[in-house]
Amino acid sequence: MGHLSDTRTSQIGLPKNWPPNWNSGEIPYVFNFHSIGVKRLISLVKQGHNYIENRSCLKFKEYDPRIAVKQPNNFTFLQYNYSGVLESCCLLYFSKPYGRRMVLITPTCAMPAEVAHATLHGMGLLHKHREPFTDTEVKEVFFFKKCDRDKEEFYNRKT
Numbered sequence: 334m335g336h337l338s339d340t341r342t343s344q345i346g347l348p349k350n351w352p353p354n355w356n357s358g359e360i361p362y363v364f365n366f367h368s369i370g371v372k373r374l375i376s377l378v379k380q381g382h383n384y385i386e387n388r389s390c391l392k393f394k395e396y397d398p399r400i401a402v403k404q405p406n407n408f409t410f411l412q413y414n415y416s417g418v419l420e421s422c423c424l425l426y427f428s429k430p431y432g433r434r435m436v437l438i439t440p441t442c443a444m445p446a447e448v449a450h451a452t453l454h455g456m457g458l459l460h461k462h463r464e465p466f467t468d469t470e471v472k473e474v475f476f477f478k479k480c481d482r483d484k485e486e487f488y489n490r491k492t
């Protein structure tokens with residue numbers, strides 16, 4: 334876990350720590366079912382994923398946590414946790430590039446766009462301190478694989 338400005342890369346393209354098992358455009362994730370407020374967590378994360386999926390060629394696929402940890406070859410997945418404490422979601426909560434990458438959702442980041450923001454950090458995207466992600470950086474990840482043209486138009490409308 335570190336502050337974002339420390340490790341930001343200006344390189345356009347996929348993040349340096351992009352795991353090979355995400356090259357299909359499918360991002361595996363699990364819920365930490367031991368989190369408090371797990372029902373709320375599930376609902377917020379689904380909305381955040383919808384927000385990204387509607388604007389990108391990415392797909393999020395839920396795994397059973399017990400199965401995700403048993404996948405071979407550094408299988409990398411997001412693990413969503415909920416905390417009722419008003420902590421920032423605008424941080425990297427993982428240090429190892431492979432395996433489990435924690436994403437923290439709290440009441441300060443409950444809007445779909447904010448859950449999407451926290452998810453992008455879990456995916457290895459960085460931005461300058463107190464600035465949003467740049468459109469160019471996000472677009473490189475959202476459309477690193479081509480899919481539906483309508484999605485790109487929807488993204489460009491910035492809704």
Ligand SMILES: [Zn+2]
Pocket residue numbers: 422423424450454460
């Ligand atoms: Zn952030």
